[in-house]
Amino acid sequence: MDLQDLYREVILDHNRSPRNFRRIEPCSHSAEGFNPLCGDKLRVYVEKDGDAITDVAFEGSGCAISVASSSMMTEAIKGKTVQQARALFDEIRALLSGEADNEAELGKLAALGGVRQFPSRIKCANLAWHALRAALDGDQQAKTE
C-alpha cells in the first residue's frame, strides 16, 4: 500500500483548488451523488447545446479523492459530446475496477487509478462519474454499483 500513489500531487492540487466548483442555474441536467458510507455528497451540473456539453460544474462536500475526481471530471468533459462523455465514463470505470490497463490513454485522469489499492476508496473516485452519467440519463440521483 502506497499512500503517495493515492494522494498524488495532481489529486491534492484539484482538492485544494477544485475547478468548475460552482452551480449552473438553470442547466440542462443535474444529478446528485451521495455516498452514505462517508457522507460525501455532490451535485453535478451539465449544460448542453445539442449533443455538445458546453459547460459542466459541481458543488458539494467530500473527501480529497471525490473532490479531485469531480474537479478532474469537469475539466475532461467540458467540450465533449455526450457520446464521448459516456465513453470516458466507461474508461474510468474500467480504470477504477482494474478491468483495463488504460492508464496510458487517460493522461491526467490516470492519477485516479491510485485508489485501486484502497478498495474502501474506489466509491469516492467514481461518485462524480456516476452523478455525471445520471445527469446525462436524466436521473436525479446517481446509482452507484
Add this chain to the structure above:
Amino acid sequence: MTQVATTDRALPFDVEAVRADFPVLDQQIHGKPLVYLDSAASAQRPVAVLDAMDRYYRNNHANVHRGVHTLSQRATDDYEGARQRIAQYINARSACEIIFTRGTTEAINLVANSYARPQLGNTSEIVITQLEHHSNIVPWQLVAAQTGASIRVLPINDRGELEIDQFEGLLNDRTCIVAVNHISNALGTINPVNDIVRIAHQHGVPVLLDGAQAMPHTAVDVQALDCDFFAFSGHKVFGPTGIGVLYGKENLLEQMPPWQGGGEMILSVTFENSTYAGLPHKFEAGTPAIAEAVGLGAAIDYIVALDIERIAAYEQQLLDYATERLATIDGIRFIGTAREKASVVSFTLEGIHPHDIGTIVDSEGVAIRTGHHCAMPVMDFFGVPATARASLAFYNNRDDIDRLVDALHKTKQVFG
C-alpha cells in the same frame, strides 16, 4: 447482587496484562503495530470469550430446550447459565427479564413492534433525542409510519449534551414511550438517564435505554436506573457479534405479544391456535445464538473480574490524556465536549476530510472510525458531513494515543 471481587481497587490498572488477553491486538498493520481505536463500532474480545465458545462447540453443542439427551442438557445449561450471569450483572430481578436478541437493534425493534405498536394511534407520540444512533430512530419511524404516530425529538446543545430542561415539555398524555441512549456512540456524551427515567415516570411514560455504549464503559444496574427496557449488544462489550440483550420489566414483557413466531417460543401448536411459552422464551423464536450467548456470558465474567469501576476510572484517565494530546494539533475541532463523557473523541481537522484522515492513519497502523457513525442528525447539528472518531477501551494505552497524534501529524503533512 453478589459479584466475586478478584481485583483490588487500590492497585493501578495493569493495561499491559490486559492487552495480553486480546490476541488480535498483537499484529502488524502495514508494517506497524496495530493501534485499535474503534471499539465503539465493535470491541475486540479476550481469549476467555474465544475459549468459552470453542469449549462449547467442542464439548457441549446441541439444540437447547429440545432433547433429553446429555448434550442438549449441557447446551441448555450453558445458554441459561449465560442468561443468569447477565441478569445478575445488570441486576435484573429475574433471569426471565433477559431476552436474547441479535443485538441492540433487534432489541429496540422488538420493543417498537411488540410494546409500542399495538398501543400507537395517530395522535400518539414517541420521544427520542437528537443524539440517537439510527437504530434508535428508524424502528420508531417504521412503527410511526404504520400507525400515524409522531416522533418528538429532544435537542442537544453545542457541547453535545441533551437539553434536559426541555425534556418534560415533550411529555404529555399522548406520549407512548421515551427511547434514549445512555451514552452517545458518536460523541461519548453520558446522558442523565436517571433524571430522564424519573421525569418520564412522573408522567407515567416508560423509558427504553439504548445501552450499547454504556455496557463497555459503566456499571449498569437496571433496578437502580428503574428503566423499563434496556438494550445492548454483545460485540460492543467484548463478546461475540450476533448476540444482544433486551432487558424488560417482567410485568411489561408479560403483557407484550410475541414479535416473531416459530419454534422455541410456543407451548402448543395446532392449525387453529398456538399457545405461547412464558418469559423469556416467548420472545426467542427459533434456535438461538447459543455459542454467542455463552461467549457473552464469558465476556461479562471477564469484565466482572477486571471490575467495571476500575475500567471506568482508567478510561477516564486515558480520555483526559487523549483530549490533552489531541488539543495540541493545529486545526483540530472536537465535536462533542460534554462535561460527562465516556472515552470517545470525535473530531475534525481543518481542511482535511475525515475519510482522508482515516485512510492515512490506517497506513500508520491506527484504526479509527470515520463517517457519520450512524448518527446523521448529530452530524447535521454540528454542520459537518462526518467526523473522525477515536474510541478507547480499557486495552488501549498512552502509546496508542501518541501513535494517533503522530499519525494525524503525518496526515497534515500529506495535505501540506
